[in-house]
Amino acid sequence: MRALNLGPDLSLPLSEVIGQCVAILGIRGSGKSNTAGVIFEELLSARYPLSIVDIDGEYFGLKEKYEVLVVGSGENVDIGLGLDAAPGVAELSLREGVPVILDVSDMLAEERELFVLEYLTRIWSLAGKLRKPYMIGIEECHEFIPQGVRTDLKEVISRIALRGRKRGLGAVIVSQRSAKVEKDVLTQAGMLFLHRVVHEVDMRVYSELLPWPKGEVKETVAGLGVGECIYLSREEVRKVRIRPRATFHGGFTPSFKPVETPKLRQVRGEILAAIRRFGDGATPAPGPALRNRLEELETQLALKEARLRELERRLKEGEDESPACQEAQPEDETGLPPEVLRQVDRLLRRLKRLPVHQRRLLAFLVAREPRAYTTAELAAWIDCAEAALLAEPPNPLVELGLLSCERLARGITYRARLKHYVAHAFSGFLPELGPEGEHLLISHLRRCLSRISTTERNFSHIP
């Protein structure tokens, strides 16, 4: 049986890794990403398929030696892809065994969370059918599986890490904030690579994980150099040294020595072509009747777009250039910390940049407590072509959960959707905000959103 050669004194049978949750912890610069990179190199050499959620765009260097597809929105992607393509790529990766790096380094927090959620949800459900060995790598996992906060994404990742074995799914999770990672996942991990930590909170986590007296944990951990760690599995616990990565490490510590950019392997054309189809929506070529109808709609759309541009121009002319939330309350009135207010402001700025018909849609949804509308109904309400709405999906509104009501039961209120959105997009802040802060945040967001909607002109005629 093939073995994974992780270092001069550590070699693991490949079979032991199948369906395993592997946790890699340690402070910044202690060698976590190198350790994860070495595990991925060894898995790739053994043709073991995997996907890596790469939050800092540092794993593309694996392409120096292996055929890996890099998708997402960072600097080194083979194909830039958004949310809609995520399930398709996940399916291709698992079915065909194509290794994928999801470069989410350029995505905003909310977009990243949804992208990874869509991707991993498909992996989880399909793995139930295919039951093949497959590994998921997640850097900075405290952002995705934070201790004490519940999100849909956390649920999927925890499921993969804790219950993936029967489906062949394993996870390599990496974090520099041991104390902020969901404890259940850490304590259930079958293999741990514990690099150096210094803070008392992290040391406490290590003491809970290691079967050693506290003093010994402290002494051994403090003495670990870069690339050294304590390897802990069900069978053994010992100090090991991990080998350096053979491929380019995009997250290396910069120095004054010049760094050569490596030559990267390209992915086969047929894989790229298959992926591009997901990006394009993969529609079959239309017949003559459909083509005529399409042309007719395109003409209508062009007219509508011209009208929208004109409305947008008129709106801009009368628009005040002040901050996104014009009547934003001062910080002491909202009672929210500045970093939370900054994130709210970023969202509002994004919403204010929406094309005019999408902003009208927002205004409509906010004003009317949406129930289950169809896209055609929504388009009719805001007096825009359904095709225009479909061609330019209002992603920020989908993220806010306002349009997902379509798929849910009638009677879901706008406020409930906002609560759900806050749980996703502000998950990192919620432990500190507490239930009262969360309530304040939802109210603040609601006020700001209705202000955006009331600054909308040309809206009063809508019944």
Ligand SMILES: Nc1ncnc2c1ncn2[C@@H]1O[C@H](COP(=O)(O)OP(=O)(O)OP(=O)(O)O)[C@@H](O)[C@H]1O
């Ligand atoms: N086993 C090793 N052998 C030799 N060099 C190593 C080893 N592990 C890490 N290094 C080097 O140490 C530096 C930091 O490593 P790495 O990026 O893996 O740390 P990290 O813990 O992931 O840091 P961060 O938390 O900032 O992401 C890099 O330049 C890397 O090349």
Ligand SMILES: [Mg+2]
């Ligand atoms: Mg790292």
